[in-house]
Amino acid sequence: MKPIFENISLLAAVACGAFAVASCQEFSIDSQEPAPLKIEVDALDNYHVNAVSPDRVVFNISSNTPWRITGDSQWCKATPSMSATSSLVSEVEIIAEEYEGRQARTATFVISADGIEETRTFTVTQSSKQSLTVIPFDERLATEGQTFSFSIVSNKAWEIIPSSSFLSDIDKKSGEGSEDGSEEVITVNVPANPGAVRSGELTVRTAYDSYRFTVTQNGVIIELEENPDSDLIEFEMGDTANEKIVKIRSNKEWKVKVPQEYAGWLSAEKTADGELKITVGDNNTLQPLSGEIVLTTVDIIDGFDGVTFRVVNPNLKFDITSGCNLGYDEATGATRIKIQNGELVASKFLIKKGRTTIEYAAISASATAKFGMGFTSPTSSANYKLHLESGTYWYRCAGGFGWIAPIKKTEADFMPLADFKKVEFVVEDDPNAAGKLAISIYVNGTLYGTQAGRNAFAANDNGCRMTIESTGTPGADDYCLVKSIVYKPAE
Secondary structure, three states, X not given: OHHHXXXXXXXXXXXXXXXXXXXXXXXXXXXXXXXXXXEEEOOOOEEEEOOOOOOOEEEEEEEOOOEEEEEXXXXXXXEOOEOOOOXXXXXXXXXXXXXXXXXXXXXXXXXXXXXXXXXXXXXEEEOOOOOEEEEOOOOOEOOOOEEEEEEEEXXXXXXXXXXXXXXXXXXXXXXXXXXXXXXXXXXXXXXXXXXXXXXXXEEEEOOOOEEEEEEEEOXXXXXXXXXXXXXXXXXXXXXXXXXXXXXXXXXOOEEEEOOHHHOOOEEEEEOOOOOEEEEEOOOOOOOOEEEEEEEEEOOOOOOOOOEEXXXXXXXXOXXXXXXXXXXXXXXXXXXXXXXXXXXXXXXXXXXXXXXXXXXXXXXXXXXXXXXXXXXXXOOOOOEXXXXXXXXXXXXXXXXXXXXXXXXXXXXXXXXXXXXXXXXXXXXXXXXXXXXXXXXXXXXXXXXXXXEXXXXXXXXXXXXXXXXXXXXXXXXXXXXXXXXXXXXXXXX
């Protein structure tokens, strides 16, 4: 029996030893000190955001103890601003409101953590909203040259950019701006102007905005007294006068010339009173006439070639029937007229003895159009007509004095209508019949025929209307190109 006890005793001893070891290990863990408290922040010391659409500010906090962020401004806040418990990494965003102020503002933030004495501080600065005000110079500079000033109020850096060399002498071409709204005065020295009136621009520019204004300097002044900024001299619609007097303001003696290309209908001269007299001839086209005159100084001045004025005479001597005017043809310099049944073009005046010349650039008419031209009395049925009827050209007199057998030719012994370039009606006294008229027609300079011994014009002392017409059935695309219609009364 003794061995059994001893074994039992041994087992008991072993068990007690194991318990003792376990008890020693548990006591050792409980007796360890806690890990040290720490916080890590990767935020910068300073941040900058714009006034409009502020940039995002983001940084991270790693901590094993609760932390908080406190700020001194309501316009700028941290999200999140604290942690309830420790965390490994937290992303923090700084949100700033948009700003309307004219001075920059700064918010200060302090990061602290439980159990940690040290704190971390950083700032967020927000720019002021862009503000640029320019008080420009708005007077004309003297021809002799002068110094002028203008003002800039800006809270941002600025620069001045001149568009012309005569505005380049600037005492201060750039500046940093001022948040307090102080005014900066800029001085520009402008030299004498030897030539015509000149203008340039000064542009004040920041990174966000710009302001531009124009500076004008007098030079040689030749301008319209009633409208100095205009270069247009226009005859009034419906004005029957062919002369116009305009007053000129000038600081130099001047003279006038008309370019040769307009000399056929336009002339100009300086009157004894120092005014400008413009004379226009009859507008024989179907479009308003536009020409030029040039006023220059009597003495030659380097850099000054004169001032050009446009002269427009809108008064037409002929009316175009509504719907017939297809506009000006650039290639031929003629007016395109749609051929339709009835009058296409009619004179606004009455024609008596003399020569009427119609010049065409082209005629495109169907045989059934009965395209023609001639004279018609406004008070009777008397008329003289040249027109096409089914391939035959007729020249006839008709009306109140009875029908007269027409003169006619066919295309076979004359020419196609498309070849008609110039048609002339000559009205003169009939040498063989006292008190009667003879009306001859010429096509491209060749006599077509004469109707003599008639008195259509005598029946109406005021004369007849001249017309271009169609009395048949024109094609949809029929047209003629009329370059001019000229009437020269008999001497």
